Amino acid sequence: MLLSKNSALESKDNEIxxxxxxxxxxxxxxxxxxxMVNSKAYVNERNQMVPEARxxxxxxxxVEQNNKIVDEELSDWESKFFEVDMDDLHELFMAANYLxxxxxxxxxTKRVGDFIKACKNVEVIRQTFGINNDFAAQQEEEIxxxxxxxxx
Amino acid sequence: MxxxxxxxxxxxxxxxxxxxxxxxxxxxxxxxxxxxxAVEIVDYTAELPDECLxxxxxxxxxxxxxxxxxxxxxxxRVDGWSRHRLSLNAQSxxxxxxxxxxxRFDSVTKLALRCSRKSISLTxxxxxxxxxxxxxxxxxxxxxxxxxxxxGMSTFAKNSKKLRKLSCGSxxxxxxxxNAVLDHCANLEELSVKRLxxxxxxxxxxxxxxxxxxxxxxxxxxxxxxxxxxxxxxxSKNLKTLKIIHCLGDxxxxxxxxxxxxxxxxxxxxxxxxxxxxxxxxxxxxEIHLERLQxxxxxxxxxxxxxxxxxxxxxxxxxxxxxxxxxxxxxxxxLRKLHIDGWRTNRIGDEGLxxxxxxxxxxxxxxxxxxxxxxxxxxxxxxxxxxxxxxALCGSGTIGDTExxxxxxxxxxLKKLCIKGCPISDIAIEALGSGCPNLVKIKVRKCRGxxxxxxxxxxxxxxxxxxxxxxxxxxxxxxxxxxxIGVHETGVEVGQVTAVGASTSSNGRLALLRSKLGHxxxxxxVACTLRRWSNCDDNLNINL
Numbered sequence: 001m002l003l004s005k006n007s008a009l010e011s012k013d014n015e016i017x018x019x020x021x022x023x024x025x026x027x028x029x030x031x032x033x034x035x036m037v038n039s040k041a042y043v044n045e046r047n048q049m050v051p052e053a054r055x056x057x058x059x060x061x062x063v064e065q066n067n068k069i070v071d072e073e074l075s076d077w078e079s080k081f082f083e084v085d086m087d088d089l090h091e092l093f094m095a096a097n098y099l100x101x102x103x104x105x106x107x108x109t110k111r112v113g114d115f116i117k118a119c120k121n122v123e124v125i126r127q128t129f130g131i132n133n134d135f136a137a138q139q140e141e142e143i144x145x146x147x148x149x150x151x152x
Numbered sequence: 153m154x155x156x157x158x159x160x161x162x163x164x165x166x167x168x169x170x171x172x173x174x175x176x177x178x179x180x181x182x183x184x185x186x187x188x189x190a191v192e193i194v195d196y197t198a199e200l201p202d203e204c205l206x207x208x209x210x211x212x213x214x215x216x217x218x219x220x221x222x223x224x225x226x227x228x229r230v231d232g233w234s235r236h237r238l239s240l241n242a243q244s245x246x247x248x249x250x251x252x253x254x255x256r257f258d259s260v261t262k263l264a265l266r267c268s269r270k271s272i273s274l275t276x277x278x279x280x281x282x283x284x285x286x287x288x289x290x291x292x293x294x295x296x297x298x299x300x301x302x303x304g305m306s307t308f309a310k311n312s313k314k315l316r317k318l319s320c321g322s323x324x325x326x327x328x329x330x331n332a333v334l335d336h337c338a339n340l341e342e343l344s345v346k347r348l349x350x351x352x353x354x355x356x357x358x359x360x361x362x363x364x365x366x367x368x369x370x371x372x373x374x375x376x377x378x379x380x381x382x383x384x385x386x387x388s389k390n391l392k393t394l395k396i397i398h399c400l401g402d403x404x405x406x407x408x409x410x411x412x413x414x415x416x417x418x419x420x421x422x423x424x425x426x427x428x429x430x431x432x433x434x435x436x437x438x439e440i441h442l443e444r445l446q447x448x449x450x451x452x453x454x455x456x457x458x459x460x461x462x463x464x465x466x467x468x469x470x471x472x473x474x475x476x477x478x479x480x481x482x483x484x485x486x487l488r489k490l491h492i493d494g495w496r497t498n499r500i501g502d503e504g505l506x507x508x509x510x511x512x513x514x515x516x517x518x519x520x521x522x523x524x525x526x527x528x529x530x531x532x533x534x535x536x537x538x539x540x541x542x543x544a545l546c547g548s549g550t551i552g553d554t555e556x557x558x559x560x561x562x563x564x565x566l567k568k569l570c571i572k573g574c575p576i577s578d579i580a581i582e583a584l585g586s587g588c589p590n591l592v593k594i595k596v597r598k599c600r601g602x603x604x605x606x607x608x609x610x611x612x613x614x615x616x617x618x619x620x621x622x623x624x625x626x627x628x629x630x631x632x633x634x635x636x637i638g639v640h641e642t643g644v645e646v647g648q649v650t651a652v653g654a655s656t657s658s659n660g661r662l663a664l665l666r667s668k669l670g671h672x673x674x675x676x677x678v679a680c681t682l683r684r685w686s687n688c689d690d691n692l693n694i695n696l
Contacts, residue, residue, distance in 0.1 A: 086196055090196045090199075093200060093204065094199060094200070097200070097201070097204055105204075105207070109204070109207050109208045109210075109211060110211055112208045113208050113209075113211035113212055113216075116208070116212060116216055116219075116220060117212065117216055119219070121219065122219050122222040122223055125219060125220065125223050126223055126224070129195065129196045129197055129223075130194040130195050130196055131195050131196075131197065131223055131224050131227075132195070132224065133223075133224060134224050134225050135222070135224070135225065135228075140222060142252075143221060143222055143228065144222065145249070146249060146252055146253055146256060147218040147221065147222075149240050149241055149246055149249055149253060150214050150215075150218055150238070150239065150240065150241075151214070151239040151240055151241050151264065151266050152213075152214050152215045152218075152239075
C-alpha cells in the first residue's frame with residue numbers, strides 16, 4: 001500500500017488518499033510515524049494511530065495545494081485560503097495542531113487573531129467564539145482594574 | 153514548534169455534532185435565542201489546547217490581549233502565563249497593584265516602565281518588588297522614572313542576573329546606578345542611555361564592569377557628561393554597535409582609544425604564532441553612528457582602524473572633512489551602509505565620495521544630506537558600487553538633472569531612490585523613466601522643479617514602480633509669478649511627458665525652469681552630455 005514516493009494516508013472515516021511523501025512529512029506527526037514503523041506494519045498501524053475526522057482529510061488536501069503554488073502567489077493564495085468561517089477554521093486549527101504542520105498552524109492562528117482584532121469588545125469576542133462568560137461581576141471588575149495599568 | 157496533541161474531549165465532540173447548526177453566528181447573535189440555549193453554546197476554542205490559544209495571543213497587541221483576558225476564566229489564565237512582554241504605566245500609585253499584576257503575569261521577560269512627565273513615577277521599593285517577582289527578566293526599559301535612585305537601580309541589578317538589555321531614558325539616577333548594573337549583570341548585551349540627568353561633573357567614570365565581554369551594543373544620547381562613558385565604550389571589547397548622539401565632550405580621544413585597541417591586539421599577536429587569520433584580532437566594531445558630536449578627522453582616522461565596519465553614520469559633525477572620509481574609505485572596504493549629513497558645511501563632497509567609490513565596492517545603501525556631491529563622484533559611485541540598492545539625496549544644491557541622469561544611466565542595481573529638496577526638474581524624472589532597470593520605489597519630495605505631470609508620466613512609463621511624489625503645484629510658491637510672465641510653451645520639449653490636461657501654470661513653470669537651467673534644458677543636449685560623461689568615465693575607470 002505504501003508506494004515508493006507517495007504515502008497513503010487513511011483517515012478515521014476510512015478514506016484513503018495519496019500524497020507525495022515530501023508533503024506528507026510536513027506533518028511532524030506523520031514524519032515521526034514513518035520513521036518509527038516499517039512499511040508493512042505501516043498500514044495496519046495507521047488505521048489505529050490516525051483517528052481522523054473529516055477535517056484531517058481537508059488539511060492534507062490543502063497542504064498539497066499549498067506546496068504547488070510558487071512563492072509570489074503564495075501570500076495571495078494563503079489569505080484566500082484562510083478566509084473561511086469559524087467552523088472550517090476550527091477544523092483546520094485542530095488538524096494543523098494534531099498533525100503538527102507548522103506553516104498551516106501559523107496561518108490559522110494569525111487568522112484567528114484577525115477574528116479577535118475585528119471584535120470591538122469582549123462580548124463580541126464571546127459571541128464569535130461561542131464562549132460563556134464564567135466570571136462573577138466583581139472578578140471582571142478586578143481584572144479591568146489591573147488591565148488599566150497596561151500601557152497601550 | 154512542539155505543539156502537543158490535543159486532548160480530545162468526547163463530551164464536546166458530541167455537543168459539536170448535535171448542535172452544529174447552532175454554530176453559525178446568525179443564531180448566536182439573536183439575543184432571546186441565546187438566553188435559551190446559553191448552556192449549550194459551542195465553544196470553538198474548547199478543543200484547542202492551551203498552548204494553541206497562547207499561540208494565537210502572541211499575534212495580538214496589549215489592547216486585544218486585555219480584551220481576551222476578560223472573555224472567560226480559561227482565556228484569562230492562558231493570557232496570564234503567556235504574556236512575556238509587559239508595558240506598564242509606571243506611576244507611583246501602581247505599587248499596590250504590583251503583587252496582583254505579577255501573580256497574574258508570572259512569565260514576564262520583557263518589561264517596560266513608562267511614566268509621563270505629568271505624573272510621579274514609581275519608587276525604588278516598587279522596582280525592588282518587581283525585581284523579586286520577575287526573576288527571569290531579560291529586558292528592561294525605563295522611561296521617565298524620575299523617582300528611581302542609584303540605590304534602587306543597584307538593588308534591582310543584584311536581583312537581575314539574566315538581564316540582557318537595558319534602555320533608560322529621562323531618568324534621574326547617575327553613574328553609580330549604571331556601574332551597579334554593569335557590575336552585576338554579566339550577561340548584558342545592549343545598553344542604551346538617553347538623557348540621564350544624574351550624571352554631574354566629577355561623576356565617577358562608567359566602566360564596563362562584569363559586562364566587558366558581553367556588551368554588543370551601546371547607545372548614548374543627549375548626555376551632558378559624555379566623557380564619563382569613555383571607559384565603558386573603550387573597555388567593551390566585543391562591541392559591535394556604537395551610537396553616540398548629541399553628547400557633549402571630545403570624542404576624538406575616545407575613538408582613538410577604540411581604534412588603538414586593534415593595535416594592542418596585534419602586538420599580543422606577535423607573541424603567539426598559533427593565531428589564525430588576521431580577522432580574528434581586528435576590532436569587532438561593525439556599526440558606528442556619530443551624530444551632532446565634537447568629532448573631527450582625527451576621530452574618523454581612528455575609526456578607519458576598525459576595518460570590519462559595515463555601517464557608518466556621520467551626521468552633523470561639521471569638523472569632519474573629506475580627509476577623514478577618504479581615510480575611512482581606504483581602510484574599511486567592507487562598508488555597506490553610509491549616511492552622511494554634511495549640514496551644508498561643504499567639508500565633505502566629491503573628493504571623499506570618490507574614495508568611497510574606489511574602495512567600497514560592497515556599498516548597498518548611501519544617504520547624502522546637505523552634501524555637495526556632483527555628477528563626478530556620483531558617477532564614480534554608480535559605476536563602481538555595483539551593489540548599490542538604496543540611494544537618498546537630500547537638501548543639496550548641487551544635485552541637479554545631470555546628477556540624476558547619471559544615476560539613471562549607471563546605477564544598475566538600484567532599487568530605491570529618494571530625492572528631497574534638490575534643484576532637479578522634470579528632465580531628471582524623464583531620465584529615470586528609462587534608467588535604473590531594477591528600481592521598485594521612488595520618492596521625490598520638495599523638488600520645486602518637478603511637476604505633477606512628471607509623476608503621472610513616470611507612472612505610465614514604469615507601472616510596477618511605487619511612486620511617491622509631492623503634488624508640487626500646491627507646494628510651489630511661484631504660481632502667480634509664472635502666470636504673470638505668461639509663457640505658453642507646451643511641454644513637448646521634455647520628450648514624452650503627456651501634456652493632456654496639463655495646466656498652463658505647470659507648462660509655464662517648465663518654460664521658466666528651462667530658461668533658468670539654460671543649456672541643460674533641451675533633451676538633445678542632455679543626451680549629448682551623457683555621451684560626454686561616459687567618455688569621461690572611461691578615463692575615470694582606467695585611472696582607478
